[in-house]
Each structure stands twice: as C-alpha cells, then as structure tokens.
Amino acid sequence: MGFSAWFSLLFAISLVLLPFSTSSSALSPKELAAISADFIDRAKKPELLDWMLGIRRKIHEHPELGYEEFETSRLIRYELDKMNVPYKYPIAVTGVVGFIGSGEPPFVALRADMDALPIEESVEWEHKSKIPGMMHACGHDAHVAMLLGAAKMLQERHHDLKGTVVLIFQPAEEGGGGAKKMVEAGVLENVDAVFGLHVTSDLPIGMAASRPGPMMAASGSFEAKIRGKGGHAAIPQHAIDPIIAASNIIISLQHLVSREADPLDSQVVTVAKIQGGDAFNVIPDSVTIAGTFRAFSDDSFNQLKDRIEEVIVKQASVQRCNATLSFRENEKPFYPVVVNDEGLHEYFLKVAGDGLGAQNIKGMSPLMGAEDFSFFRQVTRAYFFWVGMYDESKGKLERGHSPHFRINEDVLPYGAALHASLAVRYLLEHNPSESSTLKATPPHDDL
Structure with a gap:
C-alpha cells in the first residue's frame, strides 16, 4: 500500500474513532507558549520519565547495527501497540512509521534514529551493553526513548490534533543512509516539515542549539x-x-x-x-x-x-x-549537507524558547560532522537541532563514538517535550481556524 493510500485509510478510520472539536477561534501567543511549557512539565512527571528510562535502558543493553535493529523495532512496535498508535512496518528493512492525529493534512514528521555502533562499551554500569563489540555510543537509544515519550504525550491528546504527526523510527544513520531509504519508500509524502534532534555533551542540560542554513557537512x-x-x-x-x-x-x-x-x-x-x-x-x-x-x-x-x-x-x-x-557509495552513500530551513529556524526559536526559556536557546557554528537527516530536506522542509545534557555534577561526558560515551538521562524529558511541542504547535499554527481546543493542561493533571 502506498503512503497516499495509507493516509487515506488512516483518515477514514479516524473519522470513526477520534473525537473532533468544532471550535474555530485561534489560540493566542500566550496560550501557544503555555503548550510548550506544559509539555516540559508533563515529560518530567515520574510516570513518563521512568517509562522513558526503561525504554532507553532496554535498547542500550541490546544494541543493533544498521539494518539489523530487529529487536529495537519490535520494542517500538510493542509500545506503539499499547498506545493504540497505528504504524507501518517494515520500511527500509527495520524502520517503523507511526501516525497520530486526524489522518488529514497538515502532516508534520518527527524522526529518531535507532542504530548502534561496532564499539566495545567501556563504561561499567547496571545497563551496560550485553552484546560484545556493540554499543549505543551516539545516543540513538535516547533518541528512540524521547520520540516514544513524545508519542505517548501526543496520543493522550490525539482527538485534539488538527492534522497528523508522523513518527519516523529510522534505521542505519551511522553510515548506512537509512534516511535515504526511508525517503525512497515515501515516508515523507505529503509531509510539510520534519524535525530531528541529537543529544550533545557540549551544551548544559536544559539548553538547545541550532542554526539556519548549512549546519552539518x-x-x-x-x-x-x-x-x-x-x-x-x-x-x-x-x-x-x-x-x-x-x-x-x-x-x-x-x-x-x-x-x-x-x-x-x-x-x-x-x-x-x-x-x-x-x-x-x-x-x-x-x-x-x-x-x-x-x-x-x-x-x-x-x-x-x-x-x-x-x-x-x-x-x-x-x-x-x-x-x-x-568511493563505496553502495556500502555508505554520500550524505548531503544538512541545511536547516530558514522559516523553521524562526519557528524553532519561538517554540523551544517558550519551553526552555529564550536564554537557553543558543546559536552555533557549522559542524564538519555528517548526518543522514540531510536526505529529508531533499523532499520537504527539514530542521535539525541539538539538546544539551552536560551537568557538572554527573562528571565528564565523552563525545559520541567513544567507548566511554554516557548519556545523562535527565535529558530525556527535554527531547520528548521539544518533539511534542514542535509537532503540536506546527499543526495548530498551520491550521489556525481549527486550533482553539488544544490548551495547556493544569500542572497537577496526571498523565
């Protein structure tokens, strides 16, 4: 089934299953800002945070290389099934694409990469890799946990979404060009914008950074x-x-x-x-x-x-x-330049600033590192950003691709909340006549 047919089917199902609001008044800037802050609060609640920790640690214990992420994919599908989130699988061998919302436009996508690296983990801790010679040395286990956390928050409000959030769980970022295969499979068909993130030890916890235009080589x-x-x-x-x-x-x-x-x-x-x-x-x-x-x-x-x-x-x-x-293009396809859409950069500054505080959103210089997220911008507007996880009290954090790489798990709520708020507010702001019902819930509201 092609993605156009899939979206049509999803929409038909949604008409039966999902409640819709008929109010047409747009949210004020203050109400929009409250949504970003609310997602931060909700993502930090123990129920959701502990659940994301469990997801991340399971994946960390069982790392899988590019196009071999079968158990990781199985775990993702198991959790999506429990949330009643429909999805399409397999895509690009192990990839999973989920759908939350009305099944109709606008469509906005969120991406997490799933693969590990052929590195022997040197960090001794309770959830150390159980697979010899492999470890999650670049934070992709955290990326998956964050996107699933965002999915859980979004699914709780699916009846209020005036549009569709597409969840992209992508294989083989580490040289395998999984994003290219996902694009070729049509996962971004009809998608207006796609967002991706990466954890970094170069920024303090609670901060995010990005830039417009060329970002990675x-x-x-x-x-x-x-x-x-x-x-x-x-x-x-x-x-x-x-x-x-x-x-x-x-x-x-x-x-x-x-x-x-x-x-x-x-x-x-x-x-x-x-x-x-x-x-x-x-x-x-x-x-x-x-x-x-x-x-x-x-x-x-x-x-x-x-x-x-x-x-x-x-x-x-x-x-x-x-x-x-x-040039080994069959084994490792060339990665294009990661170029952040100028308009989405202004949008990111606004949404992330409302959630984390404008003073915690930093500019940055271009990086010579590469990312296959770059393939997404060839077919739609794309935006990539970094989420800080450095905390002096946690000790030194090595950069990615090191056998000593560690994740400060306090970063999980920030990534999940930024994913969710970017998606929700994009749908609201690109469907303003239908947007009045998705407001911040009171802080005491449980998940």
Whole structure:
C-alpha cells in the first residue's frame, strides 16, 4: 500500500474513532507558549520519565547495527501497540512509521534514529551493553526513548490534533543512509516539515542549539588500493614500493584543502586507514588507504571528490604504481549537507524558547560532522537541532563514538517535550481556524 493510500485509510478510520472539536477561534501567543511549557512539565512527571528510562535502558543493553535493529523495532512496535498508535512496518528493512492525529493534512514528521555502533562499551554500569563489540555510543537509544515519550504525550491528546504527526523510527544513520531509504519508500509524502534532534555533551542540560542554513557537512568515503611490486627491503631497486606511493598520496591529499580550497569554505580530507606489509624487511605488493572527505556545499564536495580521484591515480603513476579507487557509495552513500530551513529556524526559536526559556536557546557554528537527516530536506522542509545534557555534577561526558560515551538521562524529558511541542504547535499554527481546543493542561493533571 502506498503512503497516499495509507493516509487515506488512516483518515477514514479516524473519522470513526477520534473525537473532533468544532471550535474555530485561534489560540493566542500566550496560550501557544503555555503548550510548550506544559509539555516540559508533563515529560518530567515520574510516570513518563521512568517509562522513558526503561525504554532507553532496554535498547542500550541490546544494541543493533544498521539494518539489523530487529529487536529495537519490535520494542517500538510493542509500545506503539499499547498506545493504540497505528504504524507501518517494515520500511527500509527495520524502520517503523507511526501516525497520530486526524489522518488529514497538515502532516508534520518527527524522526529518531535507532542504530548502534561496532564499539566495545567501556563504561561499567547496571545497563551496560550485553552484546560484545556493540554499543549505543551516539545516543540513538535516547533518541528512540524521547520520540516514544513524545508519542505517548501526543496520543493522550490525539482527538485534539488538527492534522497528523508522523513518527519516523529510522534505521542505519551511522553510515548506512537509512534516511535515504526511508525517503525512497515515501515516508515523507505529503509531509510539510520534519524535525530531528541529537543529544550533545557540549551544551548544559536544559539548553538547545541550532542554526539556519548549512549546519552539518556533506560526507563521503573512499578506499584505494595502490599496487607496486614486492621485494626485499635491502634491495629496493628491484621492487616498486607502494608504501612510498601511498605516503606521497596522503601528503598530496592534504594539499587539496590547504592549497586549493577557499579558506572560508570549510573542507576536510582525512586518511584514517592505511594497511600494507607483514614484515619489517619485505616491501609489500600493495597498500590500501581509506578515508573521508567533507564540504559545506554540493559544488565544493563534488570538486573535492574529483580531485581526490585525480591525485590518487596520478600520484601512484608518478611512483610507478597503479591505483584503483572506490568511493563505496553502495556500502555508505554520500550524505548531503544538512541545511536547516530558514522559516523553521524562526519557528524553532519561538517554540523551544517558550519551553526552555529564550536564554537557553543558543546559536552555533557549522559542524564538519555528517548526518543522514540531510536526505529529508531533499523532499520537504527539514530542521535539525541539538539538546544539551552536560551537568557538572554527573562528571565528564565523552563525545559520541567513544567507548566511554554516557548519556545523562535527565535529558530525556527535554527531547520528548521539544518533539511534542514542535509537532503540536506546527499543526495548530498551520491550521489556525481549527486550533482553539488544544490548551495547556493544569500542572497537577496526571498523565
């Protein structure tokens, strides 16, 4: 069933199951602001917070790599079933897409990534990874828990939503391009805007940060095999040394950024792998190098790609070697630049500022890290932001992709509340004639 047909079916079901309000007066700015603050209060209530903690810890104990998130997906579907939230599965192998609201436009999407990393966890704690060589070292377990927390709050008010929230639980962000496959499956069909978040230890707890325009770099990877002629290290004149060729190639690749790129146009070329040789006195037949390259515009990225190929092939030839190069796009698709929609940035400042306080919403510089959330902006308006989790009393928090990475679980309510408030207020503000009934509930109201 295509997504258009799915939305039509969902809408038909909703007409039978969901109560609707008929009031047409729009909410005031003060009432809209109260919604954001209310979601923060509700997400911090022990009932919901403890539930999110349990979800996050279960996922953390059982990490799964990209496109292998079968148990994670099963847990998500189990929780959505308990909430009576309809969903579509499987999408992109393990992905899940849920729907909350009226089943009719406008549609706004929220995304959480699910995959772990091939890293052995070094942090000793009660819920340490039980899978050798794998851990959630980038916070995706927390992202899933946050989106499920938002889903729980949204589903409690589904009858008041004048539109539809699309919940995207996405596989394979860590190099597998899961977002690309989700887009190709049509999950953003009819969606007006999509929001995504990531936890960070660079910001204090209770803060969020983002920027309009280019935010994270385009990213690609390459691998090259340089072939020469092996021989005894004592008589190099009878060999063709691929190690010397690889050394020259690596140095020349660094010149692409230092000598050819505009200093104001951020680019990176890093060779992070070199393999060749098994003995101290034997020149090997071949050497393999691999690395990553990044840029902040499509033109710069494509030019860098072309020059990497040219340098590797021609420098190998200068040293009497030959080189074969692969950009490995079938294994790890190139990630485009993450570009935040300008209008959604103003919207984010307003909604997040109402929930966290305007003083706690920070600007930021672009990052050379990459994110496959970038594929979403190719088909709709997209916005990505960071949620702080640093707390001095919790000790030092390592950055992502470290075996010592830890989550300050106090961040969970903030992510869940920002997800929920961004979605609800988007529907309200893009359907203002139908928006008067979704008001903040009294602080004492239980979940």
